[in-house]
Each structure stands twice: as C-alpha cells, then as structure tokens.
Amino acid sequence: MAINLDNVEPIDPTAAEYASLMSDLQGNILKAHGRDHTAHVFIRFGPDVAAAASWIGHFAETHITSAKRQHEESLLYREADIAGTLFGNLYLTARGYQALGLRSLPNDPKFRAGMKASGRALHDPDPKLWEECYRDDIHAMILLADDIEALILRETRRLRHEIEHNRAGTVLGVEFGRVLRNKNGYPIEHFGYVDSISQPLFFKTKSDSATVSASSPQEWNPYGPLSLVLVQDPNGETRDSYGSYLVFRKLEQDVRGFELATRQLARAIGMTERESDHAGALVIGRFPDGHPITTTKEQPVDNEVSPNDYLFNDFNYARDDGTKCPFHAHIRKVNPRGDSISPARRRYGPLRELEAERRHRIVRRGIPYGRREIEPKDKPRLEELPTNGVGLLFMCFQSDIQEQYEFLQARCANDEQFPVAKTGVDPLIGQGGNGQSQLWPKGWGEPTTTPFNFMGYVHLLGGEYFFAPSISFLKKLSQSAGRQGRPSPYR
Structure with missing residues (x-):
C-alpha cells in the first residue's frame, strides 16, 4: 500500500509501513x-x-x-x-x-x-x-x-x-x-536569539510530542x-x-549594526538602552531566550525553561492586533499563524483556510558560521561585536520551492503590505521594498506607534537550489x- 503523504497525524518512524521510506x-x-x-x-x-x-x-x-x-x-x-x-x-x-x-x-x-x-x-x-x-x-x-x-x-x-x-x-x-x-546551553544565532524553535514536526516520539502538552489549549499544532x-x-x-x-543561502550578519539599531529603536519608542532586549524582541518576535513577545511583556529573569517547551510555540496571533508583536516582526511575517487568512487581512486568493497557510511552512536546518573572539553568551561590548565574517548557513527543506521558501521570502518577508497595509518589510531578512519605515508599538499592547526603518543587517553572499x-x-x-x-x- 502506498504511503499517504497527506496524513496530518505524526508518524511512527519504526512502523513497518515506513521501513522502506526511512531506509531510502x-x-x-x-x-x-x-x-x-x-x-x-x-x-x-x-x-x-x-x-x-x-x-x-x-x-x-x-x-x-x-x-x-x-x-x-x-x-x-x-x-x-x-x-x-x-x-x-x-x-x-x-x-x-x-x-x-x-x-x-x-x-x-x-x-x-x-x-x-x-x-x-x-x-x-x-x-x-x-x-x-x-x-x-x-x-x-x-x-x-x-x-x-x-x-x-x-x-x-x-x-x-x-x-x-x-x-x-x-x-x-x-x-x-x-x-x-547561550548560557543555558540552547542553540542560538549570532544576534544572540535562540534558534530552531517552531519547526514542523513529523515523528510521534517522546521528544517531539513534548512540545504539545495534554493540558495545553493547542493554539498552534506543530505537526x-x-x-x-x-x-x-x-x-x-x-x-x-x-x-x-x-x-541553501549563505547569510552574513552585521552583529554590531544590529545591536546599534536595536538600541536606537529602543530610544525611538521611549525605552532605555537597557531595555533593548524588548526592542530586539519586537524585531524578531521573540526575546533572546525564545519567549514570544505576543504572550509576555518581558523576558523572565533567570529563565531555565527549555525553548522546546510547548509554551514557546503554542500560540497564535488571534488576540494580537500588532500592538504586542508587530505584524512585521520576523517570526510573524514568515509564520503568520492565521494572520493571512483573517477576512480583514486576506490578500491572496489561495489562503482561505489555516491549513492552506500552513502549507507554506519550511523545515529549517541552518547552522551559524564564523569565529568570534567573544561569543554572545559572554556578553561582549559593542565594540567587540563583529560587523562581517559571521552569519548563518541557512538551509531549508520543502516539497515546493515556489510555494514554500520563495513564497515566504517574496510574498511575506519582502512584501511591505503583508499581512496588512503599511506593514513594511521583515526587519531581519526582508529585501527590496521602497524604504518604508515600519511602525513600532511604543508600549506593549498599546496602539500608539512610532516609525523607524529597521533593515539591512543580514546580507546574502550566495546560494543555490x-x-x-x-x-x-x-x-x-x-x-x-x-x-x-x-x-x-x-x-
């Protein structure tokens, strides 16, 4: 019997029906x-x-x-x-x-x-x-x-x-x-943020299933x-x-430029430089430890919860109109969790149901490259941060390049009108655009915003399909x- 690739339930990789697939x-x-x-x-x-x-x-x-x-x-x-x-x-x-x-x-x-x-x-x-x-x-x-x-x-x-x-x-x-x-041993990228959270999962195993709790409302199914x-x-x-x-894309990161910009953004929205973690979370959509800014106003102090815990991934944006996590925040742009199918925001005909939106997800397998004299966990000073020579060897798997990677890059990250008008480009990986400033909330959950143009700290050095x-x-x-x-x- 042929394998049903469209089955939405996680698979048992040891089951006899998958033996030939797993071996080949x-x-x-x-x-x-x-x-x-x-x-x-x-x-x-x-x-x-x-x-x-x-x-x-x-x-x-x-x-x-x-x-x-x-x-x-x-x-x-x-x-x-x-x-x-x-x-x-x-x-x-x-x-x-x-x-x-x-x-x-x-x-x-x-x-x-x-x-x-x-x-x-x-x-x-x-x-x-x-x-x-x-x-x-x-x-x-x-x-x-x-x-x-x-x-x-x-x-x-x-x-x-x-x-x-x-x-x-x-x-x-x-x-x-x-x-x-980071200091807790979890993988991060050069800007200092926990990486590889919110991956599509396929196996029904103890480690994967731990991302969804039986007591969780399961606002987001990772499978x-x-x-x-x-x-x-x-x-x-x-x-x-x-x-x-x-x-595959080699993406160079200007770490010092990114840090300077987050400090400038913090000042622009009325915060101190010490609160630049909040400004950075507005850019990424998560605090450095992985907590999503849409669910928490600030990163917990001395947090030891694993970013693989379901709390870091079991959320959507149904109750966030962009005043907590901006529409242009990186993780909201490339994984809108229902944003693109809301009747008030729908722009693309095919996106009529959540499952259609979820079809655009990719399976990320990137890893940082480049040596640093002082790593993020050791809290380097601004002048000790690299401006080049470090970055991410971005890799992602998919079954359809146009409808997955290219859709996320061109029609989400780069589109200043996605998922709503005047959103601006993704401040992390967005390319092109007309130089339109993004609108940043001046307080968590508050509608007042200030314009600030944040982009240009990740550069493509090459790649291939x-x-x-x-x-x-x-x-x-x-x-x-x-x-x-x-x-x-x-x-």
Whole structure:
C-alpha cells in the first residue's frame, strides 16, 4: 500500500509501513541531524562522467546517513548517551543532474531554473556580487556533520583529495558551521536569539510530542504532513523512494549594526538602552531566550525553561492586533499563524483556510558560521561585536520551492503590505521594498506607534537550489558507471 503523504497525524518512524521510506531517505530532512559541527562541500563535476558517477555511488555506500540510521542513533544517544557516527548527505543541483548526463530530473521548475533565476523576484543582490564559490554553476553539495570538529576537518581534507584524485570533479569551496549556545546551553544565532524553535514536526516520539502538552489549549499544532517536505524521487528504485528540495543561502550578519539599531529603536519608542532586549524582541518576535513577545511583556529573569517547551510555540496571533508583536516582526511575517487568512487581512486568493497557510511552512536546518573572539553568551561590548565574517548557513527543506521558501521570502518577508497595509518589510531578512519605515508599538499592547526603518543587517553572499535524492538512486550511479565501460575504482 502506498504511503499517504497527506496524513496530518505524526508518524511512527519504526512502523513497518515506513521501513522502506526511512531506509531510502537521506537523514536531516524529517529530523535535524543534531551535531555541533558541519562542513558544506561544494563540487563541480569534471568531464569524466563515469568517474563522477562512480564516486557518488561510493560516497552513498560509505557516508550517507539514512533517516532510519539517524533515528536509531538518536535513540541510542538519548537512552545510553552514545554518540552517533559521522553524518553525511549529498545533494544535487539541476546542473549537476545534467552534468551527469541524466535526463530524468526532479520536476520543480524553480529547482530546474536555479536560484539565480529567481533573483529579481526575491530582490537578491546581483550574483556578480556573491562570493566566488557561488557565482558559477555548482553541481553538488556534500554535508558532513559531527560533534568533533577535528574529525570534520580531517574528513573534509580527505574528501577533497578523493574527489580530485579520482577525477570526479573540483571542490569549489567549503563552508564550516558551528553551533553557538547561550548560557543555558540552547542553540542560538549570532544576534544572540535562540534558534530552531517552531519547526514542523513529523515523528510521534517522546521528544517531539513534548512540545504539545495534554493540558495545553493547542493554539498552534506543530505537526505537518510528510507532503510538506517529501516528493517522489523520479530516479528512485522503489515506490517508497523519496527526496526533498533544499534551499541553501549563505547569510552574513552585521552583529554590531544590529545591536546599534536595536538600541536606537529602543530610544525611538521611549525605552532605555537597557531595555533593548524588548526592542530586539519586537524585531524578531521573540526575546533572546525564545519567549514570544505576543504572550509576555518581558523576558523572565533567570529563565531555565527549555525553548522546546510547548509554551514557546503554542500560540497564535488571534488576540494580537500588532500592538504586542508587530505584524512585521520576523517570526510573524514568515509564520503568520492565521494572520493571512483573517477576512480583514486576506490578500491572496489561495489562503482561505489555516491549513492552506500552513502549507507554506519550511523545515529549517541552518547552522551559524564564523569565529568570534567573544561569543554572545559572554556578553561582549559593542565594540567587540563583529560587523562581517559571521552569519548563518541557512538551509531549508520543502516539497515546493515556489510555494514554500520563495513564497515566504517574496510574498511575506519582502512584501511591505503583508499581512496588512503599511506593514513594511521583515526587519531581519526582508529585501527590496521602497524604504518604508515600519511602525513600532511604543508600549506593549498599546496602539500608539512610532516609525523607524529597521533593515539591512543580514546580507546574502550566495546560494543555490538542490535536491536530496533517494539513497538507492545515488548508489545506482556507481553501478551504471561500471556498465558504461569504466570500472569503479572503489569496487
């Protein structure tokens, strides 16, 4: 029986009906890999197609972590504190499929065209201004992840040698990611805010279910159907061979500029610099510890509640007309929780029901990059904050790039009229616009506002659209390379 991807109930990843899917699906899609260090290796294949295909098949056999193995290792770590093995993924671009001589490509038109083709719609900077690695065609990206940084560095060097020695291709560049943590040990990004809250969840497990309490009113259901992120792999070996579209964007963060702007915003709305956390929460929609500003006036002192607690995610904006959490706040822009379907605010025909709005969600898998002399948890002074060289290796999975990532960026974050007129752009990731100032509430729950233009502290340095193929397809490449007359050096 075929798997029902549209089932909205969380799945049991150990159930027999999902065994084939979990074995053939790459990890990190339905559940984050959970490692502290990553390497993102960007590759362009060489003219020897057989060598490239043979190497991919070998990598699939030796390095790729399936969703099944990831889940098993996750349980082992949770129950016995035994760390998992080196984690590996491989993603292909449309140009990568073509370079391998493959005619059957995943059919998403945005994927086939590539990220640069969407630049005008997304208000991205000219690709000529991107970092060199991203300016020309990328064919593949390897993701390696582990908790031991030295292992990542060693394996990356070995991988580069293997690719180039065996004429599989050229390594265009490598990005290294590293998890940052606050004083309580929770992951944050460089601006200092807890990250990865409010992810779509798919598994019915103890850790995931903890985000919804039985006593909670459940104003927001975090679960999503598998169709939110999975699509059939056209080259898979079984009917349960699935993959997912991946958006990768290198986003540089001007941390000092952001901090200065939050202090200026605090003064503009009648607060002191010491209250800049409140101004920052108006920008993000959450306080640094993850508490949503729509539900609390100020961040609790010495809070030790995990941001994975349901209280951080079980809310909507039904009782907030923008006087607590502004309509332009980042998390409200990209996850409006009903804002876009209110009859008074509806602008887009397809958004007639909450489930239609929820279809635009993405599965985020980003990680910070860049070294800092003083990390956020150590409370650096203003002059010690970086202005460049640090940021986020943004990654998200989805089943439809246009209706998920591009919709959120172009029609939500960048749209000055979403979800209501004169909202302004998303102050965190918004691009383009007419320079219209956002209107900021001067007091929590009070209708009085003041204009202030907050944007420009996150910059795109490059990126691309990828597909995460099924493992069976990647392994098959090695076999097909041998049939084309060139024996695989790995067998």
